[in-house]
Amino acid sequence: MPPYELKPQKPATFSDAVHVAASTIDMLDALSDGKILPPEVDAPGAIDAFRTAMQAQDPEQLKTPAVAFAAREFIRAYSAKLAVDAAEVRAALTNKLLEIANCGDIKHELKAIELLGKHSDIALFTERSSVTVNYKSSTELEDAIKTKIQRLIAAKPRAVPTKLDDLDEELGVIIDQEP
Numbered sequence: 001m002p003p004y005e006l007k008p009q010k011p012a013t014f015s016d017a018v019h020v021a022a023s024t025i026d027m028l029d030a031l032s033d034g035k036i037l038p039p040e041v042d043a044p045g046a047i048d049a050f051r052t053a054m055q056a057q058d059p060e061q062l063k064t065p066a067v068a069f070a071a072r073e074f075i076r077a078y079s080a081k082l083a084v085d086a087a088e089v090r091a092a093l094t095n096k097l098l099e100i101a102n103c104g105d106i107k108h109e110l111k112a113i114e115l116l117g118k119h120s121d122i123a124l125f126t127e128r129s130s131v132t133v134n135y136k137s138s139t140e141l142e143d144a145i146k147t148k149i150q151r152l153i154a155a156k157p158r159a160v161p162t163k164l165d166d167l168d169e170e171l172g173v174i175i176d177q178e179p
Contacts, residue, residue, distance in 0.1 A: 018059075098116070
């Protein structure tokens with residue numbers, strides 16, 4: 001018996017199951033030179049089955065090659081859209097704001113200029129606050145603590161006057177009086 005034992009593992013989440021199905025199709029597709037799915041596979045039906053699997057969050061429905069293929073295509077389409085470079089989005093938004101800043105409508109121009117001024121690269125209109133921290137050496141802190149302790153020790157204790165010695169008298173006793 002080998003020193004290791006392979007046990008099948010189930011994906012922890014439905015998202016993990018989708019990635020496993022897509023990766024499996026990728027590997028099978030690479031190993032079969034792109035011939036993993038026969039031409040008669042109903043692509044719209046596979047996409048509908050994948051949507052059903054997503055709504056039900058059921059990883060068991062991802063086990064057919066057609067549905068796994070739809071999962072792979074879903075990941076390819078949407079991960080590319082979600083993983084767009086942030087610099088490209090920033091540049092596109094900045095360009096759009098620059099266009100609006102010259103549109104002729106003063107209300108829209110002012111708002112665009114305000115947003116451009118708040119842009120993180122420009123930071124013209126951002127509110128800034130600063131915190132100053134004064135660090136002291138450990139000997140200075142130790143001396144300050146010792147001084148405060150000496151003042152507390154040297155202080156004369158004061159007696160706090162109480163109104164009454166009896167708690168019932170101080171708080172008042174409620175006596176039930178029947179009418």
